[in-house]
Amino acid sequence: MFSTTVTGEQFMQAIIETIQMVGISLFVGSLIGIPFGILLVVTRPGGVLENRAVYAILNPVINIVRSLPFIILLVAIVPFTRFIVGTSIGTSAAIVPLIIYIAPYIGRLVENSLLEVNPGIMEAAESMGATPFQVIRYFLLPEAVGSLILSLTTATVGLIGATAMAGTVGGGGVGDLAIVYGYQRFDTVVVIATVLILVVLVQGIQSLGNTLARKIRRY
């Protein structure tokens, strides 16, 4: 009854693929999303680099991308994915939509983290004659680091969920394994095993994020 056709190696392979997809899209997504978040905060009305045009474009663009469910985004941008990585199937083909999915999400989370920074600190920065770049570099970011780590943790957990759908384009990973072997071939052991793997992964990432944030915040 508790037999399965999936080997341990296949599990390992799936875990590695998931970590690859999450790792790469988190990294590139952060490279795009963090500056987006900063831009949203500094260009908003009353920000240190107030700019109506930038804010008025960036804000709805992020909303539009954020409102697409990942599975739809995944298929909707297939031509773009093919243009970027040369193929529309496989792990690398899954990474492109994952990045496009997570970057605006990170942007929004970063925006929220930065908005939490005490406005009094911004006022102090301004009273010292800090340039907008200095305000970001020496006041805004250091004060938000703890909160930023928690935001990225949330983004990572969201990414793990999204990678499960990457199987649609043959992306592989733990979620793909659960669908193809567990669901479609009625292999209960695989389903249970993948659920356990995902729970452990998410728990691990969340506690890592919490610990780091607490260490950095110190208050």
Place this chain on the structure above:
Amino acid sequence: MLEIKNVYKTFTRKGITIEALKGVSLKVEKGDIFGVIGYSGAGKSTLIRLANYLERPTEGQVFVDGFDLGEYSANELREAKKNIGMIFQHFNLLESKKVFDNVAIPLVLLKKSKEEIRQRVTELLEFVGLSDKAGSYPSELSGGQKQRVGIARALATNPSLLLCDEATSALDPQTTQSILQLLKRINAEYNITVLIITHEMSVIQEICNKVAVMEEGKIIEQGSVLEVFGHPRHQTTQNFVKTVIHNELTASVQQSIKAEHGRRLVKLHFLGESTTEPVLYEMVRAYDIKFNILFANTTEIQEKTLVTMILQFSGEAAEIGKALEFLEQHEIGIEEVDDNVFDHSNR
């Protein structure tokens, strides 16, 4: 040093226009400790933010050292701000940085060398009495210590003007005292001009030499602290003065004098030289009147004595008039006390 000239400031939020300042002018001279007092919403926070252009005037001008801040470019304005330090009610320290790094920030912004920063920060922490806290985080400090860090940070660039935005309002009375003494030292030792806004008259009494009283976006009274405390003209000013100088009759005395009509009650303010001369003695010798002292109080402001008395005169009306004229000639402030006032204060 700092001159605010006929400034108007209006804010528009969600279509509602608020006039925070309505034609405010004031002049802070070099070496002053200038206090601005008012209730919340009087516009004093907006006023102090004009001095370093955290708020731009809607109309009017702000001069620092003779230069109109409004004519500066963004870069020139940033430069000018380095000559103006500011401390805040809630300190506004970076929670993520140690005390040392908080004080160092203005110098880091100026790209000073590590060695120079270390030297200056050490010196500043010593001055504010926090040498042993260099490695602590703000969350480990008390309110008074946090404000000392704020002060050290504000002094890092050697400013010639220090703005204090309700700097003691979040502190207990004893800590307030020690911070005020520190500000006094800064003013005396470094010759830094200080502009303070507060809602506590005791702060003005303690360290200011000049004061402006604000109400509804206007300055209703200003002058030397001694003058304003001695002869508060406006009702709001009188209310503020009352909070630090007791100059009201006690209830029982009020009851007893209500019965006797036909007498004249006068409040006298003795200031400076008049406190050391036997003026009242000379008055009774020269005029045929009697008086009864119902109340007397002595306060020290700016190392000078201020005496307040309430006298009840009896005698010929004309003679009393002459006696009061005599007092006025000796620079004693005279304020008629209306019997009706008592009905108010008895509520």
